[in-house]
Amino acid sequence: MIRTRNLWLSLLVLSAIPVGCRRSAPPSFSPGEEVLQLTAELEDADAEEVALYQDLQEQISDILKEHSGTPNKPKMLGLAEDDNPALQRGYAIYTRYCTQCHGVNGDGKGPLAKYLDPKPRDYTRGIFKFTSTPYGKKPRHSDLIRTVRQGVQGTSMPSFDRFTESDVHAVVDYVLVLTLRGELQRELAMIAYDDEELPDGEGLTEIIDAKLDLWEQSSQQLVMPVTAMPPMTDDTVAVGHQLFLKFACNKCHGKFGRGGSLGNVEIGTDAWGNKGAAADLSSGMFRGGSRPVDIYRRIYSGINGTPMPAFETTFKENPDAIWQLVHFIKATGERRRQGMSPLSEADLPSTAPTESNKPPAEESASEKPGHEAA
Numbered sequence: 001m002i003r004t005r006n007l008w009l010s011l012l013v014l015s016a017i018p019v020g021c022r023r024s025a026p027p028s029f030s031p032g033e034e035v036l037q038l039t040a041e042l043e044d045a046d047a048e049e050v051a052l053y054q055d056l057q058e059q060i061s062d063i064l065k066e067h068s069g070t071p072n073k074p075k076m077l078g079l080a081e082d083d084n085p086a087l088q089r090g091y092a093i094y095t096r097y098c099t100q101c102h103g104v105n106g107d108g109k110g111p112l113a114k115y116l117d118p119k120p121r122d123y124t125r126g127i128f129k130f131t132s133t134p135y136g137k138k139p140r141h142s143d144l145i146r147t148v149r150q151g152v153q154g155t156s157m158p159s160f161d162r163f164t165e166s167d168v169h170a171v172v173d174y175v176l177v178l179t180l181r182g183e184l185q186r187e188l189a190m191i192a193y194d195d196e197e198l199p200d201g202e203g204l205t206e207i208i209d210a211k212l213d214l215w216e217q218s219s220q221q222l223v224m225p226v227t228a229m230p231p232m233t234d235d236t237v238a239v240g241h242q243l244f245l246k247f248a249c250n251k252c253h254g255k256f257g258r259g260g261s262l263g264n265v266e267i268g269t270d271a272w273g274n275k276g277a278a279a280d281l282s283s284g285m286f287r288g289g290s291r292p293v294d295i296y297r298r299i300y301s302g303i304n305g306t307p308m309p310a311f312e313t314t315f316k317e318n319p320d321a322i323w324q325l326v327h328f329i330k331a332t333g334e335r336r337r338q339g340m341s342p343l344s345e346a347d348l349p350s351t352a353p354t355e356s357n358k359p360p361a362e363e364s365a366s367e368k369p370g371h372e373a374a
């Protein structure tokens with residue numbers, strides 16, 4: 001009996017697919033983990049308490065629907081419009097090209113995500129890595145556009161450089177809808193947890209405005225290099241190499257900057273709870289873009305949500321140092337591409353050769369105590 005029912009169910013599901021959009025319910029967002037959490041640990045609670053938290057969950061869902069809409073009727077937080085054709089276009093593009101990795105909710109839980117490393121970005125935390133803004137700030141709109149156009153080199157994030165100008169804006173705006181919705185959801189869940197009630201009217205408006213302010217402020221904080229890039233010479237590369245060792249970049253990126261390729265130093269998890277890995281700086285592939293100014297910004301501002309620190313203050317007195325590091329990193333990749341041995345301490349102008357000056361092949365297994373077992 002049960003079998004036949006399952007068979008019927010699967011037939012139903014299968015037959016629903018081709019009929020698809022016309023017949024099925026309109027697409028909807030599902031509650032985030034932090035909202036589900038509100039009722040997750042209530043086994044011993046009395047019925048009244050369970051009802052209270054279920055009611056809070058429903059209220060959160062209603063607030064989100066009112067302010068962010070539904071997947072195919074999206075609203076930009078803060079703009080009280082019911083009908084926005086550009087955002088609806090964004091939804092259509094997102095559904096076709098992004099959902100399989102980033103998920104309907106933008107929480108990075110698309111059906112492909114489990115096979116991918118690094119994981120697709122969970123937008124709902126409002127944290128982005130590849131920004132031209134100072135550490136801890138939101139990205140500029142143009143940063144998100146650049147990421148979508150260029151992709152993230154060395155990861156599964158594809159480049160969508162054939163999108164028309166208006167389509168790329170539409171899909172990035174849709175990503176913003178999901179991001180702001182996720183940020184609001186997270187905050188409402190926290191308030192519900194702490195206060196057992198939710199803000200409305202002015203209280204809610206204030207919360208929303210504060211979120212939007214952070215985005216607005218960041219859009220005005222472009223990090224421009226403090227000094228112009230000096231010409232790249234053997235000297236700037238050698239000084240960059242010295243700085244790389246002096247400021248312990250190698251502690252995470254490994255000797256020669258090879259990061260992951262020599263087995264990683266343990267560096268903990270990122271803001272999304274995934275295991276982090278320092279970039280292989282010799283691969284010639286840069287997730288955040290390979291222009292010198294991109295690499296400069298990664299060093300100056302660090303990388304949000306990851307262990308990569310910002311070195312803005314470290315080099316405040318000597319801003320050229322950041323360019324010298326950029327030159328060393330560029331040269332390291334170039335040497336590797338040409339099959340030359342990596343720069344070693346022996347190449348440093350005034351450093352005596354040391355134990356650690358062995359060619360890279362030998363140190364792969366025993367370089368550092370922090371290594372993971374292969």
Ligand code: HEC
Pocket residue numbers: 093094097098099100101102112116118119120121127128129130131139144147148152155156157158160171172175287
């Ligand atoms: C095959 C999987 C895949 C698809 C399809 C995909 N992405 Fe991504 N995306 C990723 C991964 C993986 C990352 C994270 C890269 C990292 O952390 O370095 C990412 C990161 C991002 C980021 C964050 C960049 C930052 O600064 O943190 C944005 C924005 C983004 N994707 C937008 C999109 C959009 C828009 C689409 C569709 C047009 C899309 N992605 C399609 C896998 C994908």
Ligand code: HEC
Pocket residue numbers: 129244247248249250251252253267276277278279281285286287288289295298299303306307308309311325329
């Ligand atoms: C505490 C560990 C740590 C230290 C110290 C560190 N990094 Fe990083 N770095 C990382 C991690 C982790 C990433 C990769 C972040 C990501 O994309 O997930 C990274 C990424 C980078 C990138 C971006 C590469 C890309 O793909 O775009 C550059 C450039 C870089 N680091 C340079 C440096 C330099 C130069 C120093 C020293 C002045 C340094 N790092 C020190 C952990 C570290």
